[in-house]
Amino acid sequence: MATPEQYQDIRDAVTKLCAQFPGEYWQGLEKEGDYPTDFVRALTESGYLSILIPEEYGGAGLPLSVACAVLEEIQRSGCNAGACHAQMYTMGTLLRHGSEQQKLQYLPAIARGELRLQAFGVTEPGSGTDTTRIKTRARRDGPDGDYIVSGQKVFISRTEHSDLMILLVRTAEREDVARPTEGMSVLLVDMRTALGNGLTIRPIKTMMNHASTELFFDELRVPAANLIGEEGRGFSYIMDGMNAERILIAAECIGDARFFIEHASLYASEREVFGRPIGLNQGVQFPIARAHIQTEAADAIVKRAAGKFERGEPCGSDANMAKLLASEASWQAGDTCIQTFGGYGFATEYNIERKFRETRLYQVAPISTNLILSHVATHDLGLPKSF
Ligand SMILES: Cc1cc2nc3c(=O)[nH]c(=O)nc-3n(C[C@H](O)[C@H](O)[C@H](O)COP(=O)(O)OP(=O)(O)OC[C@H]3O[C@@H](n4cnc5c(N)ncnc54)[C@H](O)[C@@H]3O)c2cc1C
Known part of the structure; x- marks a missing residue:
């Protein structure tokens, strides 16, 4: 390989x-x-x-x-x-x-490139991280068994720039299934026909330009043919895509970290204060070196996780650990970069503050750091599950 x-x-x-x-x-x-x-x-x-x-x-x-x-x-x-x-x-x-x-x-x-599948609708205002509590409901209707979707999603990215959306809905109430993870299904929604016909999109302004939106479903009709896989098994379908997602996002964080480290190193070598480059001061160079070391360590786990994924080996813990380490490494590198740039780190034209805002997201989405810690604590260390 x-x-x-x-x-x-x-x-x-x-x-x-x-x-x-x-x-x-x-x-x-x-x-x-x-x-x-x-x-x-x-x-x-x-x-x-x-x-x-x-x-x-x-x-x-x-x-x-x-x-x-x-x-x-x-x-x-x-x-x-x-x-x-x-x-x-x-x-x-x-x-x-x-x-x-x-x-x-x-x-x-x-x-x-004729169709864009950029939207992935899971999170809801009332469920947050606990996906089993989603309330967006799809009921069957008519001779073809179309799905009629009603409910709400929040923080769904890129919906205004996507032709299709993978949507997680409840097709059976949580109370009516043996386990809370059952009774959810995945529908492929054609955004081009849905918009204005039961789907309303409201943009959400966030601290970075991320095309975030809120979705309102009011009796949106989705053809039965757009059910992905079996009805009721949607949660497991979404979960088994998570490892790839986490590894890919972790790789993005590594890229962010390298952006910050490269910019900080260059700036520290060129910027002169007290008649010499600021990078001559160990108080400036050591945090950059530390950020680099943390990034290399995180990158090793990202690569290990990707390798296991490609070999078809279980990689849930590695994917989670990679995402946690890489998102923290990029944040640390961003913080160091801002500090190295001094006041200029805050000036829009240098792009440091933009990247700093952008990379912060990855400690919260697509999964927050606490949930990764919980996964590792319970799956790898055998500690009791708190939820
Ligand atoms: C810019 C942006 C883009 C996004 N894009 C998408 C998207 O395209 N599709 C999509 O479906 N979602 C998307 N999300 C949603 C994102 O996945 C969620 O915000 C994230 O999963 C956390 O959910 P929440 O915001 O409801 O936080 P909550 O679940 O309310 O959690 C709040 C805090 O409490 C902590 N917490 C909660 N429960 C526990 C616990 N049991 N133990 C310890 N700590 C806990 C969490 O770690 C978190 O820090 C996006 C979010 C943002 C901000």
Whole structure:
């Protein structure tokens, strides 16, 4: 199996593409609250967003490590993959649990860039981290057994820039099933027909430009043919996509951390105060070195997790640990970078404060640090489960 370092040609190509989207591009988008349409189009046309789609469905069929390398380089270049990373892992739900007909209908079109599968609707205001308490309900109706969806989702990213959405709903009440994880189902919602016909989207402003939205479902009709897998098994389908998601997000964090470390190192070497580069002071250089060491350690676990995933070995704990370590490493590196830049770290034109805000997300979403600690405590260490 190839090591991630062997993807240097892909890394170089991604870096070259990202150079067309410098800091001013992202600053401009943020000012207007716009989506990086041109950036996402460039990634799509270059085939990067479909690298995990198997060749028989029109993708490149490459392993997870390559996707990690792509996301890492995007972040390292100062760009933000948050605008489009979901397509890499949301399509996994369709790939693993969709029918052959669904896969043939959607995956090649996604690979060609004709369809965007960027939206993934799980979180609800009343459920938060406890997904088993989602209330968005789908009931069957009519001779074809269409689903009629009512409810609400919150913090769902990119819904205004996606043609399709993977949506988790309850098809049986929590009280009526043997276990709370049962009775949920995954529907593939066509956003193009849903909008205005039972689906309303309300943008949510956040501290970074992330295209976050709130969704309101009022008797939205979804064809029965859009059920993915078996009714009632949706929770397990969503869960088994989580490892890939965590590893990919961890790779993004590694890229963020490298962005901060590289910028801090360069700035510390060039900025002169008291007649000499600030980087000559160990009080400035040691935190940068520490951030680098933490990033290398986190990266080793990200690669270990990706390797296990690719070999089909259990990797839940490694994926979780990778995400925790990498998100903390990127935050630490960001904090160090701001400190190194002094006042300039806060100035928009340097892009440090933007990346600092962007990388903070990953300690909360797609899963918060506490929930990872809980997973490791109970699964790996045998400690009692607190919920
Ligand atoms: C910018 C952004 C984009 C997002 N995109 C999406 C998306 O595309 N799709 C989607 O479905 N969701 C998305 N989310 C939602 C995200 O996954 C959730 O915010 C996250 O899972 C946490 O849920 P919550 O916000 O309801 O926090 P809560 O569940 O209310 O938790 C709040 C805090 O309490 C802690 N906590 C809760 N329970 C426990 C416990 N038992 N033990 C210890 N600590 C606990 C949590 O760790 C957290 O720190 C996004 C969120 C943001 C901010």
